[in-house]
Amino acid sequence: MKILIAEDESDLAEVLSAMLTHAGYTVDAVENGSLAVEHCRNDAFDLIMLDVMMPVMDGITAVQEIRRLGVTTPVLFLTAKSEIEDRITGLDAGADDYLTKPFAMGELLARVRAMTRRHKEYSPRILTLHDVSLNMDKSELTCKNSISLAAKESRLMELFMNHPDVAFPTAELLDRFWHDEDADSEAVWMYISFLRNKLRSVGASLVLLGEQGGSFTLKQGSST
Amino acid sequence: MDSIYGSYEKTLQCIAIRLNDMINDYVNRYLDRTGDRLYEHLSWRIKSPESMADKCRRENLPLTPRSALRDVHDAIGIRIVCLFIDDIYRNINELRRLPGCRVIREKDYISEAKPNGYRSYHLILEVTDDVPDVDGHSPGRYYAEIQLRTIAMDTWAALEHELRYKKNLRHPELISDELRRCAAELAACDVSLQTIRELIRKEDAE
Numbered sequence: 001m002k003i004l005i006a007e008d009e010s011d012l013a014e015v016l017s018a019m020l021t022h023a024g025y026t027v028d029a030v031e032n033g034s035l036a037v038e039h040c041r042n043d044a045f046d047l048i049m050l051d052v053m054m055p056v057m058d059g060i061t062a063v064q065e066i067r068r069l070g071v072t073t074p075v076l077f078l079t080a081k082s083e084i085e086d087r088i089t090g091l092d093a094g095a096d097d098y099l100t101k102p103f104a105m106g107e108l109l110a111r112v113r114a115m116t117r118r119h120k121e122y123s124p125r126i127l128t129l130h131d132v133s134l135n136m137d138k139s140e141l142t143c144k145n146s147i148s149l150a151a152k153e154s155r156l157m158e159l160f161m162n163h164p165d166v167a168f169p170t171a172e173l174l175d176r177f178w179h180d181e182d183a184d185s186e187a188v189w190m191y192i193s194f195l196r197n198k199l200r201s202v203g204a205s206l207v208l209l210g211e212q213g214g215s216f217t218l219k220q221g222s223s224t
Numbered sequence: 225m226d227s228i229y230g231s232y233e234k235t236l237q238c239i240a241i242r243l244n245d246m247i248n249d250y251v252n253r254y255l256d257r258t259g260d261r262l263y264e265h266l267s268w269r270i271k272s273p274e275s276m277a278d279k280c281r282r283e284n285l286p287l288t289p290r291s292a293l294r295d296v297h298d299a300i301g302i303r304i305v306c307l308f309i310d311d312i313y314r315n316i317n318e319l320r321r322l323p324g325c326r327v328i329r330e331k332d333y334i335s336e337a338k339p340n341g342y343r344s345y346h347l348i349l350e351v352t353d354d355v356p357d358v359d360g361h362s363p364g365r366y367y368a369e370i371q372l373r374t375i376a377m378d379t380w381a382a383l384e385h386e387l388r389y390k391k392n393l394r395h396p397e398l399i400s401d402e403l404r405r406c407a408a409e410l411a412a413c414d415v416s417l418q419t420i421r422e423l424i425r426k427e428d429a430e
Contacts, residue, residue, distance in 0.1 A: 050360040140408055144335060152418075194415070194419050197416075197419045201415050
């Protein structure tokens, strides 16, 4: 697992690098926000650690730039200040967590573990429910055979499979998946119909229940 | 060497043509009734005597007309290629009712695709004909294999067939994975197009 550190205090940067390397991580260390952004442009990391106060470019500007690149890697702020205002600004700018200096190394390592774990474990790429599995990386639904899903079908199916037996009203689905589009309940109905027929075509025992314009629920039906 | 079909080659052709006509009969009746054509295209072939002999050898059968006409069931092959998945099942319903014919075996590779991704519906028809068969039954009993698929499934099968005989592929594993993925994507298109047709027809009916 690869971690990017941007920290201008060289002593602290060295200690952090040594600790994290010892814990089994691969570490890239830079001394300002601008270099951190540059690294994110050219490389992929599993966690980014940013000091707030840095020369050339501060951590808050850096996280904004990094998010603008489309990078969703978890960002941990290291801040000497304990003012609430700074924490709020940092989190709002796109950071996921912060740690106030001075901090205990044990706590830092625990936070690194927690944040990288969240990225991995909380978004499993293969969901399974009863006899059906959904591979999010391949956008493929599998039971007795496999069928591809369109991007929106995958995300809808992911929601339903993570919440079986929960009724999702058409309005909520529209808001979740067609948020920025000029779409109405017809679009939801069409995608529900696509998913229904795709579930049937792979021989799934799962069924999507509900009427056009109403709420939809994924349930286990009778196996065929 | 004489043909493995002996004196039956002409008979097989006549039966294939007769089946072809019977299928076109129900297709035309269906068209008159509903305005829908049940297939996009239809083709038939008699398995070449050489391929039939190869198949008998593979299955350890003697190279006789009896093997080719009784033990092997695909001397006559008919392929029905449809626009939509549902049309396949409509054809199957009609095939079950063909006079003088009986479905003796079927394999639904649409519900359960082959591991390589192949999708199609296969059924074996037993067809009676005035010409006595190789066992001396009169009327005679003959067999035909009917393959039903959509255009998308047919396209995939055509490419897979071409690649199957290519030796020395540099990345055979990668290619078969990608072929499987293409089969899944084409199946997705088939289901989406089917769904769109259903939605449009429901709208028309309202």
